[in-house]
Amino acid sequence: MIIYQKWSRSSESWSEREIVSNESIIESRSPKIQIDSEDNLHVCWQDYSDYNSSGGDLDLFYKIRNATTESWSLTDVLTYNSDKAILRVVLYRYQ
Numbered sequence: 001m002i003i004y005q006k007w008s009r010s011s012e013s014w015s016e017r018e019i020v021s022n023e024s025i026i027e028s029r030s031p032k033i034q035i036d037s038e039d040n041l042h043v044c045w046q047d048y049s050d051y052n053s054s055g056g057d058l059d060l061f062y063k064i065r066n067a068t069t070e071s072w073s074l075t076d077v078l079t080y081n082s083d084k085a086i087l088r089v090v091l092y093r094y095q
């Protein structure tokens, strides 16, 4: 399970827990997070869940947290047949 919480320096407290991988039913691992210029969060992780016909192998899942609505998108499946662990995810923003 992937959980998101934000630390506030001003109040010195954590926000409420938000479950990121809420479409996943089994192991989620190796989350990577990036923030864009509009403060949206982009999260990628590896997941064994058979979500959207991805099968029971380890695949790369992705979702966005909208900074305005403070809600998460549905999970996008980025790979369907990866047979190796994905070690690094890099987010690029094209102008």
Ligand SMILES: [Ca+2]
Residues within 6 Å of the ligand: 047, 048, 049, 050, 051, 054, 055, 056, 057, 058, 059, 080
């Ligand atoms: Ca899979």
